[in-house]
Amino acid sequence: MLELKNIAYRYKGNDNKTLENINYSFQSGVFYTILGNSGSGKTTLLSLMAGLDSPTEGQVLFNKKDIKEAGYAQHRKKNIALVFQxxxxxxxxxxxxxxxxxxxxxxxxxxxxxxxxxxxxxxxxxxxxxxxxxxxxxxxxLVAGTPAILLDEPTGNLDFDIARDITMRLKDFAHKEKRCVIMVTHSREIAHMADTALQLTGDNLKELSKESIAQSILQQRNL
Missing domain, CATH: 1.10.8 (Helicase, Ruva Protein; domain 3)
Incomplete structure (x- = not known):
């Protein structure tokens, strides 16, 4: 459904790339979370997927069509619902x-x-x-009816019990409505609830195993 192909992004006036060589294909009916350190480019990546900004290099595809060619405004209207911080x-x-x-x-x-x-x-x-x-x-x-929903740390201001409940509702919504739901989070506990959890660094977007997230949570609790 939503595909990133060789994505790179550089802020104007900055020689360093915030994102580089990012590749991934998101599917409908799946609830994803994206983890990453502060400054890793999580919000920037969401903005690129939403058509709020354009990559310095590479393509964002929706149903195999470049969203730049289809038109960013049209992409945001028909394909994407956003939840901002x-x-x-x-x-x-x-x-x-x-x-x-x-x-x-x-x-x-x-x-x-x-x-x-x-x-x-x-x-x-x-x-x-x-x-x-x-x-x-x-x-x-959720009521927008778009094929994909992008959320930028929507549970950051909520206590954990409520955050967990809302996260499970988002996951259930993705499954029942066959939507692609992608949520940026700083919480490994929340990320562990996803169908697929991803870790973003400046030059890599990789899947995390449930076991590695669980181990990381235990290590944090033992500090």
Whole structure:
């Protein structure tokens, strides 16, 4: 579905490449997580896959077509739903109204399933906590109906129990709806829940085994 071919990226005015020779093919019906150290290029990679920026070298393909040739705006409209770290919600609307901007027929149940309470649904967005706003952003992405959903650390502001619940909902959604769901995370516990966990360094995007992630989690706990 979504394929990275020899991707390299360099910020303007910087001779060093943030990303280099990145290759991977993402499939529908699979929930992916991407781990990486700060500065490894995780958010940059999501931006390239979403068509928010263009690679210095290489191609991003969607269903074997270069998204540059298809048109970045068209790619974002038809193929990709995004969940940003800063939510990108309309602050003069309620949670339900934000979701209904994407799908007018959406009801409140998804927001309730994601952990919002009934009385929160008609509040102004600015009266919600950061974690609550993030859940609204996730709901908005889920109702968009796009083949792929990209999420930039959506559980970073949530406590672990809620983060785990939302992660499992995203995984279940990928399976049931046959969507490609790709989530950047800094948490190895969250990454361990994915169908496929990936590790990003500047010049490599590789799959991690469940065993290696579990071992890393144990090592962290024993420090």
């Amino acid at each position: 800063n939510y990108n919600l309309l602050d003069y609307l309620t949670p339900l109204e934000n979701v209904q901007l994407v799908k007018p027929t959406a009801d409140k149940q998804l927001l309730l399933d994601l952990g919002l309470k009934e009385d929160m649904l008609t509040r102004n967005i600015l009266r919600l906590s950061g974690g609550q706003q993030q859940r609204v952003a996730i709901a908005r992405a």
